[in-house]
Amino acid sequence: MPSRARPLLYLALLAGLVPVLLPFVWMTLTSIKPLPEVIRVPPQLLPAQPTLQAYVDIFQQFPFGRYLLNSVLVAAMVVSGVLLVSTLGGYAFAKFRFPGRDVLFMVMLASLMVPFQVRMIPLYLMSIRLGLINTLPGVAFPWLFDAFGIFLMRQFMLTLPSELMEAARIDGASEPAIFLRIVVPLVRPALAALGIFTLVVNWEEFLWPLIVTNTDAVRTLPVGLQAFSNQYMSNIHWQMAGAVVAAAPLLIAFLLFQRQFIQGIALTGLKD
Amino acid sequence: MLNRKLILPLVVILTALLWPGHSVAQQRVTVLHWQHFHEARAAALRALQTVYQQQNTGVAIQTDLPPLAQYFDKLLTALATGSGPDVFQVRAEWMPILINGGFVAGAPESVIAEANIGDFFPWTLTPFRRGNRYYGLPTDVQHLVMYINNPLAREAGLDPARPPQTWDELVTQARRATKRDGQGNIVQAGLDTRYKWAVYSSILYQHVFPNVVNPAAKRAAWGGPQGIAAWKIVEQLLRGPAAVDSPRFLPGQRKWEAKKAVFYINHPVNRGVIEQLAPDIAYTIAPIPRTGRDLVIPARFWAYVVNSRSRNQEAAWRWVLFLTSPVGVRTWMKEAGDLPWRQSLVSYEPNAVVRDTLKFVRPVDYTGNCDPIRDNLFDAVALTTTPIEQLVAEAVAKETQCVQEALK
């Protein structure tokens, strides 16, 4: 890349950040305004009387600390489950031939299309029968299978040269060993991407947790956020404070997951 | 390395699986109560719960307050699977559907005898009575009043102490109070029309008699000349260069609370909202305009009902009785700014206009979730130039279909 293009690159990236970050900045500034200021017309970006009262309020209105913990636990369950199932399943659909493979794959993908609201009632019925109502596993269970995850891992595994696996088979390695020692390390970036994806989508899921939980002990973060709009008005300052509290852990997690994207993959194994 | 990586997630998962979530089984009767979340109502409910449990030690009330936006999703899912709470809250418009579908239990005679049914405003009981049984009791009762921003009204040459008496007067006064900029865009609305139901229902229920919706014939009955006359008033308010409000003016914002509108029709409970959002507005509460001699005001309210599948129907009904008893209503009024829907408590309402206009309420015809059709009609009046007769005809046809679906 020619060096004179470099400042242009930074400029372009920074300019792009303006529309991308503006809503979040506005949100954060709104979270430190008192409510009458929030609805002012025309809106002022900067608060005239900044206050952290909204953050205090939301932790008093709801057990946000507990909600945060529950969100983390549910997310851990869902992400681990999805990564496990999707890696195994993606490998199967990418590198093995078995009867009905392609049809099954299409059916799995097709199932994504049906909106959750349509599946909600039978899932609720199942949860009642399995005793999962008002439990954390109950909150997590509909999300353990993710066709996206299988699709993603399959796509990544399709790019892996089959020679690697065949060579290992000839060397006498067992299938599980091939999977764990050769395949999984090679798809680390895909695992990271799927992990982030699943985490983010699951973090803001509010409908199912609302439906399946009856007490605060097992509620997750988005449930609290939804309650800030009541019958007559929205407590917008609380909404914003809650949104900031909800986004922060994810942004931190993303920063940490970054390392998976910065390391490249070198297929030196092939040359040996 | 792989093994170490698995330990942490395993620990987390195990913790999650063993996390206590089930409630401890009680020896006493437990009544599950669902209603939608509202900060002030949650406080009122807690107070009532404490008092009731002290007075009735054999009963435990367990409340769940989902947010309003998902409340019905949760309720419908539970009802569809045959589960659900013992006591729950629904809009009164749903009563015919729930009664027809057998989802709600009738009140035992003993409960009704204790309720002093005659103390309720009669119009609050219409949707709950089927034959001589009651299938619910009213709550969250709200009729309509008009709010006037005093300084803005005076600035427009109007006197808040002499509010518009008729719709024509409102149109005139609101037009005077509407300000536009150089390009003709509204910068101050004469009437904040964002609460569409309030505007069109006030006008409709004053024009269309005897029914706005005819449940016996299962059709919408406002397609005739009376209904068209009503919607022509809406046309006067919203169409043309003299419109008093526009959907393009501050869409989705609270115009009146932001001091960008002079008149506003809403429920009396909005006073609580004004106090939080705009405590510095000096305003007057006036009765809504009328068509003829007599004032007619529509009201909407909710119902506390008992699930027909509940195994504690008697206990559930007693709890509902308490919630709508004079003690209950007083608590709702004090904590949540509700109106007195028991006539004996009317004197506790501080505002004279709110108090005195409670007599003039005409009960709304109850049929199901068909309001979006009228909301869309209201939008169409504002956004299109299609003749009113055509818009009304289309909307009435759609609403008739909606009513038939609901009353199947």
Add this chain to the structure above:
Amino acid sequence: MTFYRRQALWGLAFAAPALLLFGVIVAYPLLWAGWLSLQDYSLVGRKVFTGLGNYARLLSDPLFWKSLRNSSVWTVGVVPVVLVISLPLALALNLPLLRLRAAFRTAYFTPVVTNVVAAAFVWRWLFDPQLGPINQVLKLIGIQGPAWLADPRSALPAMMIVAVWKQIGQALVLFLAGLQTIPQEFTEAAQIDGASPGQTFWRVTLPLLNPTLLFVVVILVINALRVFTIPYVMSAGGLQWQTPGGPLDSTRVFVLHIYDVGFVRFQMGYASANAFVLMALIVLLTLIQMKLIQRPFEY
């Protein structure tokens, strides 16, 4: 046992957890919904078997066609824009020479983690016809901005802009992952051979990115066809006086339609039929996309 038989069994073994969970979590509810779609079931009435009656009904339902049109417009508008923005962005944020890569990536990822209800409040202000910055900037360059969310013609585009804003970060993450699996040896070899950056991109990077590209396109299309939260929240959420899908059903995308029919009008059977039609459409589209985009490649 033959090699192929063993391979097939191992394949099924690896796929077993996925298939099991699929059966319980997805297939069974779908079968239930499918059965429901053949009935006239309003949550509060009796179930009456009507066979394909619901499917016939939706063909003559103007709201069905309107929702289909809205969802199509949404998909055709959102997916290409997200691709065109996120792919170059991913290439830029993958450059080793870029400082503060992690910070830039996190910043561009922020919309993905922003709560939709909170974001909707801000976007509503950004789109305000008179006071919002978007129309004011347009005024500066001499364009009279539309009424955005208040006008049936421009409400859907406004929400589509929000959807693009929200999804760039997701596509970015996927493309970054895809770029990471391209061994550097290949791009380096191309450059040693004298290829320009453009040629390297088109002849080496893009073909190797093909599986990722297919995945991103399919995901974006599926997400576009099943979008619910953004149109719901921006047309009505949090504001009890607005109609979801408004104004005048101009933002009534397919899932909003299904939700309205099923949970507001209580017509569960009919809603299920609508959902299956949506499903069939997406399957068709996905098959077409896979045929068009997926190409075999070799090392």
